[in-house]
Amino acid sequence: MxxxxxxxxxxxxxxxxxxxxxxxxxxxxxxxxxxxxxxxxxxxxxxxGPGVAATVVACFCYLLLTVGSLCQLIIRGSSRGTSYTMWASRFIGNLAAGFNAHFRVTYWPQVFGFLDTALMKWFVATTTIVELCYIFVLRHIRDKEAASHNTTNLADKKR
CATH class of the missing domain: 1.20.5 (Single alpha-helices involved in coiled-coils or other helix-helix interfaces)
Structure with missing residues (x-):
């Protein structure tokens, strides 16, 4: 330059x-x-088509977000920067999107039939499984942090 x-x-x-x-x-x-x-x-x-493409790309982005969040939690081994509220908002949104897709396919299949494909079902199943894994990993890490904090406090009291 x-x-x-x-x-x-x-x-x-x-x-x-x-x-x-x-x-x-x-x-x-x-x-x-x-x-x-x-x-x-x-x-x-x-x-x-624009509608199907927007949906598929949005699902792919959400999949990257959920897998990335789980990987970050596992790699860090720390719950810093996370919360149950953040997880709940993602999980509830994931479930709501799945129910929304189900109702659209059931009551308006002419337009939303693409949501009843194997790819879209795979997206819903995979993101739901990853989100459920996330909460168990977060709980495990929080338990480890609490145990570590209690051990540190006991060691300080003995001095």
């Missing part, structure tokens, strides 16, 4: 110029991913 100015940068900047170049590359990669996702959405809309 130094070529915009037309002057030779000072030695202090030259020492850290690599960082600016790396940041520019990372930013470019981010934009490339963004445009690739937009093209993917447009391709899905052209192939499946």
């Amino acid at each position: 130094d070529w915009f100015i037309g002057a030779i940068p000072p030695p202090e900047y030259q020492a850290v110029a690599w960082f600016a170049n790396v940041a520019t590359i990372i930013e470019t990669i981010g934009w490339a991913i963004n445009y690739a996702c937009i093209l993917g959405q447009l391709a899905a809309a052209a192939t499946l």
Whole structure:
């Protein structure tokens, strides 16, 4: 990016110029991913139709969110930044979406018949299973943290 100015940068900047170049590359990669996702959405809309594509892509994004949340909880091994309320809102939303899809397929299959496919049933089942696993893992980690906290308090009292 130094070529915009037309002057030779000072030695202090030259020492850290690599960082600016790396940041520019990372930013470019981010934009490339963004445009690739937009093209993917447009391709899905052209192939499946806009409504079906929006639903499938939204389900995929929700699947990434739930699996990512569970993985983050497992990798961290800490409940910091989590809550039962956050889990409950995701879980209730997941169940509500499943019931909503069921009623739409049952009472208006001409328009919403695509919700009664194996892929959509797989999305609902997988996200529900992942959310149920999440609550058990969160409970286990919270129990471990409470036991660790109690052990620390007992050790401090004995001193």
